[in-house]
Amino acid sequence: MLYNTAFFLNGLLVFFLVFEDRLVTPGWMYLVGRFHPLVLHFPLVVLLLFAGWVIVVEKPGSNRWHAGLADTLLLTGTLTAAVAALSGFVLSQEDGYEADAIFFHKWLGIGVSLGSLAWYAIPVRRTPWNFSAKAVAVVFILVTMAAGHLGGNLTHGNDFLIPAAGEKARVALEDAQVYRDLVQPVLQQKCYPCHNADKAKGGLQMHTRELLAKGGENGIPWDTTQADLGLLLRRVHLPANDKKHMPPRGKAQLTEDEVVLLTAWIKSGSGFDGKVSELPRESPLYSYAQAVLRTGSAEDMYAFKAADASRVAALNTNYRIVKPLAPESPALVVNFYNRAAFKNSDISDLLPVGDQVISMDLSKMPVGDEDLKTIARFSRLRKLLLNFTDIKGNTLSELKKLPFLKELALSGTAVTATHLKTLEEIPSLRDVYLWSTPLSADEFAHLKKSKKIRYESGFRSDTVVIALNAPTVENQEQILTGGTRIRLSHRIPGAEIRYNLDGTVPDSAVSAVYSGPIAISQNTKLVARAFRAGWLGSAPVERFFIKANYRADSVHLISPPDAKFKGKGGKTLSDGIRSITLPNSGDWLGYRDTDFQSDLFFRKPVKVSSVTLSMLQNLNRFIFPPARLEVWGGANPDSLALLKVIRPAMPKKMVPGNEDFLLEAGFEPRLLGCIRVIAKPVGKLPAWHPKKGEKGWVFVDEVIIN
Template sequence: MPVVFFIMLRFRTLLYNSTFFLCCFLAFILLFESRIQIPAWLQVVGRMHPLLLHFPITLLVLYGLAVLFFPRPPSPNAKLPDWTDDVLLAGAFTATLTALMGILLSQEEGYEAEMIFWHKWTGVATAFLSFGWYSFRSALMAKVLPARLFSGVAVVLMLATGHLGGNLTHGESFLISPLLPANETESVALDEALVFAHVVQPILEEKCVSCHNTNKAKGELIMTTAELLQKGGKNGTPWDTTQADLGLLLRRVHLAPDDKKHMPPKGKTQLTAEEIQVLESWIRRGASFMSKVVEFPAQDPLFIFASNRLQSGGAAETFDFAAASDKTIRELTTNYRVITPLSANSPGLTVNFFNAASFKSSDLTELSPIKEQIVVLDASFMPLQDSDLATISQFSNLRKLVLNFTGITGKALNDLTKLSKLRELSLTGNTIQSTDIQKLKEISSLQRLYLWNTAISPEDFVKIRNEMKNVTFESGFRSDTVVLQLNPPLIETKEQIIKGESQIRLKHQIAGTVIRYTVDGTQPDSLSSLVYKNGIQIKENTRLIARAFKPGWYGSGSVERTYYRTTSKPDSVQLLTKPGQQYAGQAGKVLIDGVKSDRDFKNGKWVGFREEPLSAMFYFQKPISARQVSLSMLQNIGSSIFPPVRLEVWGGMEAGKLKLLGSKKLPIPAEKDPRNEDLLYEFSFTAQPLKYIKVIAVPLAKLPPWHSSKGEPGWVFMDEILIN
């Protein structure tokens, strides 16, 4: 026993001294936090914060409850059992270590300053309080009321710290969210549902917003509103339809779950396969924020997902027929004929056909066992015969019939008059005449008729609409209630730095579309803007904006990209001042590699300076004739990357006899200015021969008072010099 007691005593002494050392180290970190750069191995330690934080919560709350509720004998010297001292000491040690790890973790990007502030200081207070609690436990326990009051305060402080941490990790009000009223899905009719507001945004709110909100913006990306989502984060917008993988969002989603860049992070609720298909379909079709669900093909995953999830806008329709047996549905379902319930517990069925090459008229007649249960039928792009409409007319409970691009002529449309409950009929892409439509007057239940790309003239369409006033017509004419919007053009030229006579190339998937563009920063219109033909030749740094137009369609949203032109590449570069250790950019070689970097300043493709001005000399083996020098730089306000306060460009034929070619004094950004963007500074001068070019960029000496790191020096970052 004496040996065991001695070992325990030595262990307690070691643990107490370690806690004291950690408290001192924590105080040192807090004093010099703004001047300390965290190395990579310490970042790993910081990321262990979530692994350890449960220990101090459990231990300190356990000790606090023991003080509050442990029965006290009448003796004034009565004390808690000895094991409680060990619990308190272990709680103080783990609380201090957890607070220290949290400070290291807070140095990473993506956290709102105010929320980090309160969580950090309540955590620090818990660490110091718990150490003092253990150090003066005997004095505190001498009086019952002060001991219990102190314990109550400590427990409340610990719980408040944990609550703030939960808000950071899982979103605001995470702890009490089960007690709050549930956010019910908005009731909206499928015909009126917007793709982003009613389908995409609910997915983002459920799976993404906990890490991308105004309090915690990983990668400086906020996804709470359409405007903030379009603005993007430090790596730009989350999607790019010009890329094969459609951009960063889907690229991260498709990474292996164990990959640290996978989204959502491992341990959080993951996107389902259907939700990923919805996001992909939305982005592939232009990521429009105003498009409607009904503008998507019925077989599109987004349309199917929305049909299953959105409410009908009122009470669910009830049917007076019995449900078909599961066995019958399984037997009739094939790889090319999919039969699904209209909704949960509904006897109504939806039938979709796929693969036109394998379709036969018998595929319709085989559905006779469920002809009463079919409520929705989509045979788009199937090679139907006019005689097949007689078979379809036997599906007496049809509410929606989609016959787009099926090849029917309209001669047998009178067969559809037997469908007394038909509400929606789509005949897009067929050779339907205006006289054929007259036959549909007998369907008194008909509410909506789609006649896109038919043989009906605009004049005949107006007459039909006046005769069938109870029906909503949609055909692409200006008199329609719904006109579809084109997808934006695709930019095929991905390299942003254009060398010599290279051209920018655009395309659009829809035939007959006219692409118009501007290079002056204005939005293209359908009348006066330049028309794209066979490439765009640029002669200077250019911001290209393009839109697509076609008669009968709304003009597309705009797509834009900045292109940089260069005609002369330096043969070598020398950094005359020392950059930040982790932002050396291969000794400055990234400044002349001819590649425009993205906005991830940690990717090794930027050079960054803070302690002294950026000063770089560029060399040419043979003299060049130059008239302009442009500098590609970065602004990332949250990461203390500001525009330089002064820029200078020098040049000449001898390194020791350079003359000033141009200089700029730049204003300090205001608090409401753009947070993250590419910068381009151009210096034009009289054309002259040069063998040496020197660039100087002076960083901001002190960040402004509104910045979270106010008073500290700012960074300047540059990724390319462009010479013409």
């Protein structure tokens, strides 16, 4: 019974393969497919055990070989391999898998299922000591491991088992880039497994900057004009049990710090080339960088020995905390509290662990210039915070004794430009903070000319100039029919909206000023910005609008669409709504075995000069532009004349994801009561396509008439 069941399941699998292009997968079947990662491991282990057993049996009659147990083991593997292969086949029908990436895994998995069935049926398995049986076992092990490896790549990424270039070395903080060294590693760990070149869930690939910015089927990942900052963070913040939550349940989730990182990066403009050193020190991005990046210099590897733990514990008081920089680190950081309880000896008391102290925060303590002589004895200090202390700067030269000092904070002190000159003689010093000091604007300007030290003066102006939000495009529809016009608005009173209709970015001088709804006479790319005195101009907002002068009074589909892609029938072509760019959205008319042919009728003849088809392209799913487009017209279906023939250019290589496009046929204006549109699918896919020679699909969702 088990063998016959396995035989039936393999027969069903072969049937599915033969008719794969015509299969309609109901939604509930995808649940079966998603069990594939759960069930596949059992047959892998059982079949590998059996194959290994065959290899180690060396002679007839060996007491290592138990024929009954071996039969049971192989039969169990055969049956479960068929179940795993069937569930994997169903899973492969979901969107998001690249044809090239899944091709070999699918066929190797099917080979394991059919091969194990054949192995059980042939006599050679009963004589495992023969060379032929052992050769079959070796081949079977290799095929099974190859199938498993390719499946692992699909799930976890190509470098899951063997990283492409080893572990990436951490860079110095001053050399780090925000995207490359902070954001990309998070995306690589938490997002790439489902959004890469081989597996693009939702049509989104994130492994290159260009594809990440392009977005997927549901749009671009971020939008700073929205309150939730767009799709990426919206999915991250969904409840964990929501099926759209990202990363999916069962995958490694983003930490709170990583969510803050992505939020701050998007708010800052989601740039790809900015450096960490250019960020404000109060930025969450800079704080994250400090937490995850090493400085990269030899002295920050902290080769010195740790201080005695009991001695460190004894130095902690209610007003002073001494603790390791990180678990297992020999470096110590010191923080002081309670100005009233502070004594100068509180600093010198730390000298027994002075060789381990690398950071000291004395902010708001009554520390004077004389105390700098004591502080200078902590020779391994990297970071010294003296904000709002009694420092005047007379003894700043003492700090030249600190060979590793990189960061010095003197905000709120009475230091002068003359005293600060001595800081240039500290070779390691990189950052000096001077907020709320008596230095003049000219003195700061002179200091900032330094090529060695970055002097941070903080906010020193009595006005704030920030950018306006982008204008709002109120039209929800993309296809404008009749007298429908484009409507814009802005939430800040007095903001002036300027726009261009040619796709270029408007400026505040010559671009048209929005004074009321905008009429268009053709397909138009609107770009608008907001301006107001005392504000920076907003980022541009872009929308593409399609002009449709006429809507057909009735539509007749001469050729019915494929049963899997029948949209809303003839209404699909004239409802004035562009479908979302998903083949399975239920809004597209799909044709493969027949030409798309449709008549559009008007009660009264209309003057027409162009007919435009709204179409879909997904090369991975065989959806191509039509091989030939014909537009016919006349008073009625019996008096049609050929008005235009177009042979669109075909793609030259595989382009991932879905893309909607317009195919326009223009001709001399004429009065028409009936228009017939014919689009012929590609008869044979090109040689570069994995399914070369097979038929292509044509997908249509709207016929636009002008």
